[in-house]
Amino acid sequence: MSWRRGTRLERGSPGDQRPLSGWVKGEHLFRHEYGRLVAVLSRRVGVQHLEAVEDAVQSAMMAALQSWQVDGEPTNPSAWLYRVAQRRLIDELRRRAGRGRILAQHSGELGAASSNDMQEPFLSGEVRDSMLRMLFVCCDGSIPLESQLVFALKTLCGFNVGEIAERLFMSESNVYKRLARARQRLRRLASHEDVEAAQLVLRLPSVQKVLYLLFTEGYLSSRADQAIRRELCEEAIRLTTLLVDHPVGAHPESFALLALMHLHTARVAAREDASGGLLLLEEQDRGRWDRGRIQTGLGWLARSASGDHFSRYHAEAGIAAEHCLAPSFAQTRWDRVAECYAMLEREAPSAIHRLNRAVAVAEWKGAAEGLVVLEGFEPPTWLAGSYLWSAVLADLHRRAGQVDAAARYCQAALEAAPTPEVKALLARRLAIGDPS
Amino acid sequence: MPKYLCMQRSASGDCEPPSPAQMQSMYEVFNAWREKYQKNIVDMGGRLRADGKIVSSEGAIDGPFPEAKEVIGGFMIIEAANMDEAVEVARQCPGVVAPGSSVEVREISAP
Numbered sequence: 001m002s003w004r005r006g007t008r009l010e011r012g013s014p015g016d017q018r019p020l021s022g023w024v025k026g027e028h029l030f031r032h033e034y035g036r037l038v039a040v041l042s043r044r045v046g047v048q049h050l051e052a053v054e055d056a057v058q059s060a061m062m063a064a065l066q067s068w069q070v071d072g073e074p075t076n077p078s079a080w081l082y083r084v085a086q087r088r089l090i091d092e093l094r095r096r097a098g099r100g101r102i103l104a105q106h107s108g109e110l111g112a113a114s115s116n117d118m119q120e121p122f123l124s125g126e127v128r129d130s131m132l133r134m135l136f137v138c139c140d141g142s143i144p145l146e147s148q149l150v151f152a153l154k155t156l157c158g159f160n161v162g163e164i165a166e167r168l169f170m171s172e173s174n175v176y177k178r179l180a181r182a183r184q185r186l187r188r189l190a191s192h193e194d195v196e197a198a199q200l201v202l203r204l205p206s207v208q209k210v211l212y213l214l215f216t217e218g219y220l221s222s223r224a225d226q227a228i229r230r231e232l233c234e235e236a237i238r239l240t241t242l243l244v245d246h247p248v249g250a251h252p253e254s255f256a257l258l259a260l261m262h263l264h265t266a267r268v269a270a271r272e273d274a275s276g277g278l279l280l281l282e283e284q285d286r287g288r289w290d291r292g293r294i295q296t297g298l299g300w301l302a303r304s305a306s307g308d309h310f311s312r313y314h315a316e317a318g319i320a321a322e323h324c325l326a327p328s329f330a331q332t333r334w335d336r337v338a339e340c341y342a343m344l345e346r347e348a349p350s351a352i353h354r355l356n357r358a359v360a361v362a363e364w365k366g367a368a369e370g371l372v373v374l375e376g377f378e379p380p381t382w383l384a385g386s387y388l389w390s391a392v393l394a395d396l397h398r399r400a401g402q403v404d405a406a407a408r409y410c411q412a413a414l415e416a417a418p419t420p421e422v423k424a425l426l427a428r429r430l431a432i433g434d435p436s
Numbered sequence: 437m438p439k440y441l442c443m444q445r446s447a448s449g450d451c452e453p454p455s456p457a458q459m460q461s462m463y464e465v466f467n468a469w470r471e472k473y474q475k476n477i478v479d480m481g482g483r484l485r486a487d488g489k490i491v492s493s494e495g496a497i498d499g500p501f502p503e504a505k506e507v508i509g510g511f512m513i514i515e516a517a518n519m520d521e522a523v524e525v526a527r528q529c530p531g532v533v534a535p536g537s538s539v540e541v542r543e544i545s546a547p
Contacts, residue, residue, distance in 0.1 A: 160454075
């Protein structure tokens with residue numbers, strides 16, 4: 001039995017078996033192009049003009065929609081969009097500056113922007129650099145973490161307010177407020193603008209945290225439908241890949257982060273049965289795990305094994321790797337999993353990590369030893385009231401032969417199950433090996 | 437085959453612009469429609485800008501009238517065996533027949 005983070009169970013749309021790696025390139029053309037254009041143009045005219053940039057990009061895309069429908073798609077859609085967005089942005093900034101001073105202030109940038117060859121940014125590393133810079137701009141420690149995520153989803157991933165609200169389970173007005181405050185903060189920052197290289201390094205942990213959050217929103221959410229969750233995971237991988245590819249981000253912790261993303265997504269398709277029902281780790285068909293992705297993940301994990309800091313990302317990637325490498329549930333190296341959880345607990349203290357360590361120890365040394373890990377441990381209320389806590393305790397008590405306690409926790413787990421799928425799974429799991 | 441002028445009317449005023457993801461699907465749906473009715477499309481026409489002039493014997497004034505509830509937002513010319521077919525082509529055109537917008541289909545009279 002396994003209730004660890006990485007294998008938490010979720011529901012999804014039945015029949016959608018499309019592997020992550022099989023996504024067609026260009027499926028998100030508009031959204032990804034949006035992120036690229038916003039990043040490149042804001043870098044050229046300054047992030048203080050972010051709203052004008054976003055409007056110009058939006059309007060260029062509307063123009064594309066109309067023009068391409070009539071005249072057909074241009075041979076280089078990116079260059080087309082860039083040219084139109086840039087022209088509209090310059091027009092808008094000129095109009096705003098109309099009466100003088102500001103134009104003088106920015107004429108250099110605008111001139112540079114307008115005289116540049118439109119294809120140039122797509123040939124150089126500018127897109128990558130600009131997107132990375134925008135990512136660092138988003139991860140401003142003076143705005144709340146959730147707002148950083150909202151801001152990144154808007155500017156880099158091209159989601160609108162409604163789509164962000166849907167993905168993060170926030171109200172639209174909450175998303176809107178967070179965006180407005182983040183932009184306000186950026187405008188104030190604008191005068192002593194560009195995030196310097198030294199500052200970039202200081203911000204790296206925030207950037208990693210936001211990317212991690214983006215990934216777990218996709219990977220762990222039990223609410224959104226599967227396509228949406230996969231999309232968030234893919235966005236996280238896309239941006240993290242950008243990060244590790246750059247000198248500022250090429251850091252062991254970033255490698256570990258990317259490793260854990262690949263090692264988790266490799267197993268996504270196997271988490272449910274043909275009818276969309278949930279599967280336990282021991283029930284999963286390991287043949288359906290994406291071997292290519294596991295190899296990629298292990299490659300990044302190997303690269304992450306340097307430096308002097310063992311981060312939470314290292315611990316989580318290590319746990320995921322143990323599962324990926326185990327030929328079967330029974331043959332999992334539970335001692336190593338338990339060890340990684342202990343390290344994870346030290347790096348990122350959380351009750352859920354303690355619970356997961358108890359599960360790993362139970363597999364390793366027996367249920368009674370697992371219960372010892374939880375002895376005297378007072379779970380926070382959010383965990384104590386969840387089906388997860390009750391289900392693990394029910395299972396451990398049952399296996400340790402403590403029938404009464406097992407029955408009590410079993411009842412509590414079934415009552416706390418958030419969805420019928422989880423309830424079905426609990427009923428199945430808690431009955432396995434039951435002598436009755 | 438008779439030709440038909442399709443005039444798209446939509447409620448005037450701004451509406452929430454679509455997100456990039458929505459634009460992507462609009463684009464894909466539109467391309468699928470165009471593929472399907474390729475033989476019917478004579479002139480893709482286009483969208484009309486919001487500003488224009490109304491010319492009469494008294495001269496030219498700014499138009500369309502700002503107080504008008506519906507404005508013609510775009511046009512195209514299609515070819516069809518009869519009005520029923522023309523209506524079907526127009527009806528399936530994505531984004532044309534939606535809440536707040538409609539399409540007027542008129543046969544272009546031939547001598």
